[in-house]
Amino acid sequence: MNYLYIICFFYEALHLLKFNVYIPIVNVIKKDFMKHYWQTIVRSWQGREGYGIINLKRGSKMEQYWEKADYSWTDDSIRCFNTPSQRARQLFYYVQEIGHFKAMKPYFTERQHLKSYLLKYTFGGKGKLIYEGREYTLEKGDVFFIDCMNYQHYSTISDEPWEMDWIHFYGPNADAFYGEFMKNGSNVFHAKNGRISQIIDETMALVETRNAKAEFRISLLIHEMLNEVLIQKYDLAFEEENIPDYIIEAKKFLEDHFKEKITLQDLERVCRLNKYQLSKEFTHYIGIPPIEYLIHFRINTAKRLLRYSNKSVKEIALDVGIEDPPYFNRLFKRKTEMTPLAYRRNG
Template structure:
């Protein structure tokens, strides 16, 4: 990068050994304001880059194709491969970005690239700008829980991009707003007593239509999606905290511990306590 052609701030992050072995982890993040002299070209960098345009326009060359990255668009790429991105000719480019790695990052990204390519368009309800800002704040004000919360937010962004990729692969269209809104409401309120009736009222749609369109585009009913999300959150708590099983059950929104244990066993084949013992042993 040519510093005469850009003003910027960036943050480097050194994840813990635990984070690198278990989580999705942040490597660096920043916010750039660039004129037409800015460009970056590289390869063999062990990282995933997620970037979106706030204002102006950028150009990405990746896997033999050139892409325009306009306002409210972004891209995700594997930086081990050759990449070249720059400000569009005679213009400016303001963007926020995140380098991350770990866990199943490459499998997520390869699926997204295969099904929808590197470039995406942010919906009005996209979590990506908010999560990148929160990750940046967390890296600035580092505390003992930052690696766990950052991993969770990275998964949220990857999930959004995977849902877009699934829909584009199936029908060539973005996920309907009603479905993406329902997904976000479920994920943001999974600890509470959310149900199909409440969800449909909040979205202003009949519960029968919501069930059909949600199942069509996600493969799950809203209730199935809620349960799967709760179980996923509980597995993270089992692995990363000393909370008792009854406390985890209450934290993720189950009315009773026995019901939580029953549902967990249905999904994982073992009880939460057995899952914890296996995790500690491994």
């Protein structure tokens, strides 16, 4: 059996280096294939500091990727490895690993410095996540989303298997989505429906049946998943009908008086609320501060006039409440990345 260990060792080395190896590796690893190998590895590393240690150079700093794990999952659990093309790494969101586990005690993973994002959706059983100094209990319908560069430890804590869909992924805009996700400081939320899990399943099917269009479709699905994560997480905080009346009043005032010079003091008088508190509440419910909302409303109105009227840029600037045309040009370009005249021509 020694030759099998050698083969498995080199296979796992490719797995550990999967973000730097540009060959098509798409495989489904079941417990019955790897069980004996992993038991041998665990025994051979028993008492040592870690398993799977690799130096990753990020900028000028050397960081160690390391991982410890127990692979106690059922025979019908699935783990798919994927190495994306160079094109996908440059242009798309892409899968690094994806799967569906029914993991029994003492299943766990502990790692740090892996350039990847991980999302898990819990179907049943219970898991525990330790991340960024916080501890979360994961039950049916719970989702966690983490940056694997930071220290993480997750494990099964229930007597029955912890069943979950999961996906390791990365992409050019993944950092920005994660930053938006973490605005409330929590890596865990309870899903409102099963769409996130459905997307993971659809993505896994594409990884397993790889074809010429798969990377395009996988990128679209991951993008949909990230949008769904944000929608479901932040819809839980409040429903649209629960937006306070004073916020609705402030929003309507901005829209009705957008041609006028409006300050936070004006809104303070209208809403009878301290301007700093009003700005904070408005941002929470509407998504941007009130003055930024006013600017966006003016720009959107200007776009409509540029597209559907023959008015000059100067006239349009005045129509949206901006008396200085050069400032209007600069503001429009900053918000749209083109001048008003360019927008009109391209329209």
